[in-house]
Amino acid sequence: MSIRALVYGDADPDSLDAAAVWAQSMARALAAAGCSTMLLLRSRPATDRLTAALAGTSDVTVRHPQEGGHRVDPGPQGLTPEQAVELITRIDAERRFHLVVLRGRRTAVVAAHSEALAGRLWTCVDDIPPTLAGMTPGVVSELTDIALASRFLLCAGEELRCFLESNVPAACGRAVLLPPALTAPRRPAADGPGVPLRVGYAGSLTESRNVPEMTELPALLAARGVPAELHVVGALGRGSPEWTRRAAKALEHTPNVVWHGGRSREEALGLLADCHVALSWHRHDSDAALAPALTALEPGALGIPVVVNRTPLYEELLGADYPLYADPAPQGAAAALERAGRPEVHREAAARCAAAAARFTPDRGVETLRSLLRTALPPAPRGTNPRLPLKVAVAGPDLTGLDPLIRHLDGLPGVELRLDEWEGPHTHDQYLSRELAAWADVVVCEWCGPHALFYARHKRSGQRLLVRLHRFELATEWPRRLDIEKVDAVVCVSRHYAERAREHASWPADQMVVLPEGIDVAQLSRPKLEGARYTLGVLGAVPSRKRLDRALDVLTELRGRDPRYTLAVKTRQPWDYWWVWNRPEERAHYEHAYRRIQRSGRLAEAVVFDPYGPDVAAWLRRVGFILSTGDDESFHRAAAEGAASGSVPVVWHWPGADTVYSPRWIHRDVTAMADAVHAVVTGDRFDAERAAARAEIAERYALPQVLEQWVRLIVADERPAPDGP
Known part of the structure; x- marks a missing residue:
């Protein structure tokens, strides 16, 4: 299948700003990943700065609004967001792109409201507000709309992804890492600085980049006895008229400052490579940036060091002891450049920058895109015909546990999916349920409840019925009332619970299928935060059988040995569930636990409760050990997710734990x-231990292989081996 992609960045095609560079590199990377790619520009380019590098790239076509069959006359700043989305939609009606990749929040908001593009948007979200103050209710609402309409949200860095997920719940599961790909040719580190010291900057010239201030640096260095030249590459970006006049005057008339103007990216990098040290120096109010700037990364690929602001982001990238951090004031930048003139400092800084740049190679970006394309555009399952798709209905009162399977089935060629979401155990749209019972080739019931009994009663000849059973149903009569002869397979997440269910309902053993929970290792596997090894985590502490009290016992024992141990509990509270809070024994359990925390010297400062939410992957970054302290679990997804994140699992010996997890984690x-x-x-x-835990989960329960087992069971009644995937 030839994959067709459209790329649109809300950028001036004659600039060297981040959005323009992103559009160019994204089009190139998609072509390298196997896509036939159209790059749509915001306006007719006056130069070939953006397009020249793409002229020889196969499978990339560049189009501006005033050419082709759907011409648009943009305003002086190019297409408005509304014009851009309308033009994209009209072109898409002819070519039917498999993915539409956008950058620019204003355009993405408009595109999110286009039903024609829903589900095919891959949205780059690098331009979101970087602070909590900027995440106003209006911004969160816009980003929620964008997330719900997007197949993926592309994030340049982990901090950006976690910040987005923590503030926009709809982003969880959709936000993926796609770091910038450096197009600069790799060069060995420079031998050392020269005289005069040549300082370079190549990038967007905006108010946040200290443009007039950087022109002061040669004079400040001369006062320190360091002869220097400043070489600036880029066109002035939009700013206030007063700032623009001041910046242009400084660039044009300051001694020892050479302004090369706007150039193609390749020319800009060539000029930068002739310098001894680069600048990526910004105003203090930009310190909250959540992804590294290209101006901070590309010098390392060119073999030269860069002067940057000291921020947590760059400390993680270059190290806290990197020698060329600069204060926002010009004197601070001059001091850093003076240090760069020392050969030993220059060598160390260049090596750090080269190591950082090595993490952002084009090959890595292309491989990431290929992986995302495989996920978004899977092939039709064996045994299906896209022209006559298999009709699958998924029914139940709570389908969240099957969300990954539902998303996967919905994107499969050869499968047509419909949902029957019951409002409660006995409340549903009877007309819809009867319609789907008559329509479906295969019915999957999540939970063994009244809906499963309904579909068993209305099962047609030749239709297949699959029922996934959880721990909860074993406390009810529903399994015993189910006509098991009408059920083709009962799916359980572990061998232990499959056996318990079979004994509870007297079902035949050959109708029991073990399919474990699928764990999205790729989403969960993220760098741990500093101090994670001293943090225990509990994910879900309600009802009382989860044994929060036992987790407190473990923490008390540990804090007697080292006061650095803490416990993070991400959970709903017991009073959030009426059926828990109305039971005296449940209420007593939590009242005792919370009173214990308040009154204990070892616990009062060591237990943190975090709100329930889907941002589990971000939360797990600070958790070094994931606890499973419950009396009874069927699989305990939380422990598996923690292990996949790189937390070491610490599991109580609940019945059947050894059929899910390795004995090394069970106590x-x-x-x-x-x-x-x-x-x-x-x-x-x-x-070493957390690497082993992650490897175990990836081998046994990785989401792609569990989804593949589900598809085989649904499509061809092909059952997994007795030990599961």
Whole structure:
């Protein structure tokens, strides 16, 4: 299949700003990943700065609004967001793109309201407000609309992705990492600085980039006894008239400053490569940026160091002791450049920058895009015919547990999917349910409840019925009332619960299928935050059988050995569930636990409750050990998700735990759990143990392989091996 992609960046095609560079590199990377790509420009370009590099790239066509069959006359600043989306939609009606890749929040908001593009948008969200103050209700609402309409939200860095997920719940599961790809040719580190010291800047010239201030640097360096030249490449961006006049005057008339004007990216990088040190120096109010600037990354690929502001982002990238951090004031930048003139400092800084740049190669970006394309555009399952698709209905009162499967089935050629979401165990649209019972080739019931009994009663000859059973139903009569002869397979997430269900309802063993929870290792596997090895995590502490009290016992034991241990609990509260809070024994359990935390010297400062929400992957970054302390679990997805994130699982020996997790993580008492944690920390085994845990989950429960097993069961009644995937 030839994959067709359209790329639109809300950018001036004659500038060198980040949006223009993004559009160029995205079109090139998609072509390298196997897509036939159209790059749509915001306006007719006056130069070939953006397009020259794409002229020889196969499978990339460049189009501006005033050419082709759907011509638009844009305003002086190019297409408005409304014009851009209308033009994209008209072109798409002819070519039917498999994906539409957008950058620019204003345009993405308009596109999100286009039903014609829904589900095919891949939206770059690098221009969101970087601070909580900027995430106003209006901005969150816009980003929610964008997330719901997008197949993927493309994030340049992990901090950006986690910030987005923490503020926009709809982004969780859709936000993926696609770091910038450096087009600069890799060069060895420079031998050292020269005289005069040649300082370079190549990028957008905007108010946040300290343009007039950087022109002061040669004079400030001369006062320190360092002869220097400043070479600036770029066209002035939009700003206030007063600032624009001041910046242009400074660039044109300051001694020892050479303004090369706007150039193509390739020419700009060539000029930068002739310098001894680069600048990526911005105003203090830009310190909250959530992704590294290209001006901070590309010098490393050219073999030269860069002067940057000291921010947490760059400390993670270059190290806290990187020698060329600069204060926002010109004197601070001059001091850093003076240090760059020392050969030993120059060598160290150039090596740090080269190592950082090596993490952003074009090959990595292309491989990431290929992986995303495989996820978004899977082939038709074996045994299906896209012209006569298999009709699949998924029914139940709560389908969230099957969300990944539903999204996967919805995107499969050869499968037509419809949902029957019951409002409650006995409340549903009877007309819809009867319609789907008559329509579907295969019915999948999430939970073994009244809806499963309904579809068993209305099962047609030749129709297949699959029922996924959880722990909850074993406390009800529904499994015993189900006509098992009408059911083709009962799916359980573990061997232990498959056996319990079979005994509970007297079902034949050959109708039991074990399909574990699918764990999205790719989404969960993220760098841990500093100090994570001293943080225990509990994900879900309600109802009382989850045994929050046992987690507190483990923490108490550990804090007796080292006061750095803490416990993070991400959960709904018991009073959020009426059926829990109305039971005296449940209320007593939590009242005792919370009173214990308040009154204990070891616990009061060491337990943090975080609100329930889908931002689990971001939350797990600070958790080094994930606890599973419950009395009874069927699979305990939380422990598997924690392990996939790189947290070490610490599992109570609940019945059947050894059929889900390796015995190395399972412990028979609180002391053994605490001993296991402390031995890993004090024995310097944290990285090795968490790598082993992640590898175990990836091998047994990785989401792609579990989805593949589900598809085989649905399409061809092909059952997994007795031990699961």
